[in-house]
Amino acid sequence: MSHEILIVTESELKRVLNLGRSMNDLMEKAFASLAAGEVIMPPILSMDLPKVNAEVDVKTAYIPGFDHFAIKVSPGFFDNPKLGLPSLNGLMMLLSAKTGLASAVFLDNGYLTDLRTAAAGGVVARHMAPKKVGTAGVIGTGVQARLQIIAAHIERPFKKVLVWGRNRDHAEACARDIAYEIGVEAKVADSAEQLVKESQLVVTTTPSREPLIDADWMHPDLHITAMGADQEGKNELDPEMVAQADIFVCDRVSQCEKLGELRAAMESGNWPSDQTPAELGEIIAGTKPNRTHDASITICDLTGTGAQDTAIANHAFELAHSLDFGTIIKTD
């Protein structure tokens, strides 16, 4: 059975695919489909490899209307830095939604995931952040700390960014990168508390397993996007915050109650077991209550969905065809 498969590398993708308003649009569309109940998204396949300090996740989602669906493999090998390699890498496959035949393999080392994850934060800022954001704060100093701020700045062109992380040198480097990339004033905050109190939009991007933000620090005119917790045990927000916020939203409730901030809130009894949070797609569609005025406090819990992978992989495949990049392999 002969057919052609397109192999696309990370560097090819980086040349043509970046954050921007249209990437946020693409993720908005993915979340809207997800909440409309059109998406078929099975639970994540997760393989823990404690002996080698590693884990592997596989995600997929089928979205009607997209020509293909993605299957994404995300390995995390946390001893890699000792070998001079990043902990996270991965690849994505794209299969025809009509025949199941493989159409493309993206050897992206997680680049598409970086983009779609940051763009989800952009969509959240578009729909949930106060209309006027003067200062945005980011907790964490890694790749997502930079990208989340870039994606949010497209939607709320704030003038100032505060960065906080456990390692001050890393925080300084992150602030410099952000200042360079989006041309705003970016400084290291003295504490997470100062950062939260002075910001109208806060993004948390860490793998923390205990809260980094106190409920006491919340103030009117605040939105928080918590995107670090994506596994059982991870937790960035004081569990009381989830119930105290005027609006609490999940990217996908069934995932957040296992992997996200919602899990910690439920386990500590801070979330009433008979209540179901809204999903981001419902906020986009306007079918669930959102922020009513700038003084509201809102929180969004992002765990990452296969629907985002399918959306960005379809887009990358179309780009590869129109711009003619990648290597074609005939299977027979």
Place this chain on the structure above:
Amino acid sequence: MSHEILIVTESELKRVLNLGRSMNDLMEKAFASLAAGEVIMPPILSMDLPKVNAEVDVKTAYIPGFDHFAIKVSPGFFDNPKLGLPSLNGLMMLLSAKTGLASAVFLDNGYLTDLRTAAAGGVVARHMAPKKVGTAGVIGTGVQARLQIIAAHIERPFKKVLVWGRNRDHAEACARDIAYEIGVEAKVADSAEQLVKESQLVVTTTPSREPLIDADWMHPDLHITAMGADQEGKNELDPEMVAQADIFVCDRVSQCEKLGELRAAMESGNWPSDQTPAELGEIIAGTKPNRTHDASITICDLTGTGAQDTAIANHAFELAHSLDFGTIIKTD
């Protein structure tokens, strides 16, 4: 992050990788590791797509001692024949067990699965079939009907093969292919009953959802390998047979009780809920009772495991290196 990934096609694999005693050896090793508790094998990721009459399964398993682990994507799009395409296809990825980096992508359209599935039947024949098999019978007329008989013949060089299927033309073609391939007399049986009664080794290879073999047809000096049922609802054997056999063995109990003949036997009350069947790896290791004499009746329930995928994909990767085939893609 630059590294090299090997892309290997179905036709490249077919030139160098086939059934044979060493392939059976490889699967024997995989099952032995599985039963020794060394393998980490998460539940299958399964996505049903009823609107397009399709399903997609993803399997993986980590086996200590192998340099890599496989992640296999198996789509089944059952309207494909209308388009002139096979229903089943798929691809396999191979990731480093040390760093998680992708080492290879096998665009095999399911060829490696065909081999490892048949070789599992070969291992079962090696360990569980009567020492002397004069006649082997196969129910079903597809690819696995042919391959299962080839893999079993390596272990028990029977002189005669009976084939039975719902479509007599398909059965004739299957018998002709088997006769040509292994040089034995191969005939179409008049009925499944005749086939079972005249065979010492029977392999069932169909996607049936109701029993094709009656418990009444079983006789001393018989082994049955049931490899068709690999999904909830599939069932080839009269549920009473599972309990009536002297020895009943699963490739993986946790899978068979959801997807295999064991499921049907448990649901119909034919398998005592407080009893756990032996696994194939335990039979290989000699730690659980096996056939004691030729007159015994034995049954093995195969659902297919990620451990087999990891074993065959490692082997294919080594072959590609030593024989220098495949296309190398630099990721950066």
